Amino acid sequence: MADATAPLTDPTRALGRTRARVLGVLRDAEAPQTADQVAAATGLHVSTARFHLDHLVADELASRQVERRATPGRRRVLYAASATGVRSYGLLSEVLSGVVGSLVRTGGEPDSLRQAGTEWGGRLVERATPSPHPSDGDDIRRLTTMLAEIGFAPRVDEEVDLLTVALRQCPFREVAAAHPDVVCELHHGLIDGALSRLGSTWRATSLHPWVGPSRCVATLQRLADDDRQ
Template identity: 40%
Template sequence: MGERELVDGAPGAPLGASRSAVLEVLRAFGPLGVREAAERTGLHPNTVRLHLDGLVGSGLAERAAERHADGGRPGRPRALYRAVRGDEGEGVRSYRLLAQILTSLVAGTMDDPSGAATEAGRVWGRYLADPPAPFQKVGPGEALARLTAFLNGIGFDSRAGDDLVVRLVHCPFREIAEGDREVVCPLHLGLIQGALAEMRAPLAADRLEPFVEPHLCLAHLSRTEAAPDAPDA
């Protein structure tokens, strides 16, 4: 693999719709905290936090601790984010190389790399997904719509049909997955499983079929019994 393939694209590379919306509110109203940015975009705070960190990583935004003229409030200061000018965000990013290093570490040092990756995906899927309102019943159709929106929000191009198969046309980690399927693909399956659990969806993700075509993976779902109204205390 050549050196150019180990660095990320320029900061001007296209952003997804959700991340672009977060960047626009930073440019218009920043600096903002996570909650203010979530209110202005209509996205869940956990999703906004993910996009804000991504914008910081790509050099399009910067993060700083809030300062108060009166000496500060008790406790940890919250983080504020602001968009940066184009000339401030220049420079090479090598997060693909970092991803390859960490993925190879999991694959080469853990007894069960696929199991560890799946569990990590489940935890992060629950953290990043938007839960329904208390006692809200989520049907299979709504669950599929929520799942595809969740996946698209983190960089996939996902499409779901009545056959309970989610078609992942674009994988944002494709270059890494091609070399370390035993880590990246189970991670993706775990993300879907965790997101469905957080949504209290009557669906389960049974398996992920990677690269059925060069740019297509399939997530196979199945119906389950109705989810409980709320998670156990």
């Protein structure tokens, strides 16, 4: 079993800011992108964009294919974020083992999957981002740092009293595709548990799986005053 005190690590953090930005464009795209499209989205020269794209392909973080077309003309080279990415099956095993262990110890029904995720979310946010002096906005920063460390590649979009967190890469992808009712409940709990441990006024009110080819979206809302007691 993994060491519960060990820091979380995400191999994509070693990419560097520019290459990570290029990968982010691929992850956010609804369809494979050309080097010209990536260059336009990032402000890079097309040659520079292609350089980083080719390195992402070499690192198996992206795939490259030549488009199929029935009409005459030069076929474009298209790039897409790889479905491989970071995997955290050791973590998933630990969480599910906790659920089974609860059943064995009590001889009754285990805690809900979301509750199991909530407990782990509280532990993981401390492992990923210990911070004895939280500041304004620190709760969301620490939440996204934790999610990034696990391998979710999160992106936050803010509206009035509403945040959406796009989880652009699933570290449990294959299991989640087969059992979304199990894994997505754990994801929901992880987010809520981290926010609760941080004393945040935000809570995850919903998690919508597979809104894109490899993307889920969590919605966060502020607690009402009566719920903050």
